[in-house]
Amino acid sequence: MTTNLIRRSALLLCAMALASLPHTATAQAAFLGPSPYLSFNDSPFNGTDFQYFFLEDFEDGFNTPGVSVSGGTQIDPSDQTDSVDGDDLSIDGSGTGGASFFTLQTEDSLTFTFDANALGGFPTHAGIVWTDVGFANPNDFEGGVIFEAFDALGELMIDSIGPVTVGDGVGVTGETDEDRFFGVVNVGGISAIRISMDNSVDWEVDHLQYGRVPEPASVAVLVLGVAVLVQRPTRRCS
Numbered sequence: 001m002t003t004n005l006i007r008r009s010a011l012l013l014c015a016m017a018l019a020s021l022p023h024t025a026t027a028q029a030a031f032l033g034p035s036p037y038l039s040f041n042d043s044p045f046n047g048t049d050f051q052y053f054f055l056e057d058f059e060d061g062f063n064t065p066g067v068s069v070s071g072g073t074q075i076d077p078s079d080q081t082d083s084v085d086g087d088d089l090s091i092d093g094s095g096t097g098g099a100s101f102f103t104l105q106t107e108d109s110l111t112f113t114f115d116a117n118a119l120g121g122f123p124t125h126a127g128i129v130w131t132d133v134g135f136a137n138p139n140d141f142e143g144g145v146i147f148e149a150f151d152a153l154g155e156l157m158i159d160s161i162g163p164v165t166v167g168d169g170v171g172v173t174g175e176t177d178e179d180r181f182f183g184v185v186n187v188g189g190i191s192a193i194r195i196s197m198d199n200s201v202d203w204e205v206d207h208l209q210y211g212r213v214p215e216p217a218s219v220a221v222l223v224l225g226v227a228v229l230v231q232r233p234t235r236r237c238s
């Protein structure tokens, strides 16, 4: 194979490799859920090999890094609290022994916004668990949840989840069979997630979770290898 042919072949490989990168970066986001959730063992993110990952269970406040929220407040265990079941160290059908995050009867949506500088890049995976609704219209203790996400440019993603009906209609007594995970995976990055209810400002969430998986190592190796191939003939001709 002549030097020119090697160079053309290498350039073709390089073009093919680079052409694959934008596709990887802008691949359509995948929305996950709603799915039953009693502990982090039920998270679809459990077992993923992350560059970084944070799970906020609100048991000692709200203090995971690189995230802010539009409203609401953390609440401690009480008869009115509806935590993820396992946070009180017992999966027993009750979430009153754990802490959660509450809309304060003022918010119909909660937006969690991520700080790429603080985190070392936007998360590629983000999710949250809906745990309870109280006063709602027309029926208390049930309603529609909508889950949305924003890309790395701050644009609302086209796809979303819901409204999907949740709630067991029983009351504000900490039942956990109704609890549902909502999440999204987007390799191009997630700047924010928004969870909303279409009929209530009196509801709770728990287990905010977010992490980043870097670009596949195989792609980086391929690009590096092609770059070496392209450079070799040039060195011989100089």
Ligand SMILES: [Ca+2]
Pocket (backbone or CB within 6 Å): 084, 085, 086, 087, 088, 089, 090, 091, 092, 093, 094, 095, 096, 097
């Ligand atoms: Ca429990």
Ligand SMILES: [Ca+2]
Pocket (backbone or CB within 6 Å): 057, 058, 059, 083, 084, 087, 098, 099, 100, 206, 207
């Ligand atoms: Ca909790």
Ligand SMILES: [Ca+2]
Pocket (backbone or CB within 6 Å): 082, 095, 131, 132, 174, 175, 176, 177, 178, 179
């Ligand atoms: Ca619940």
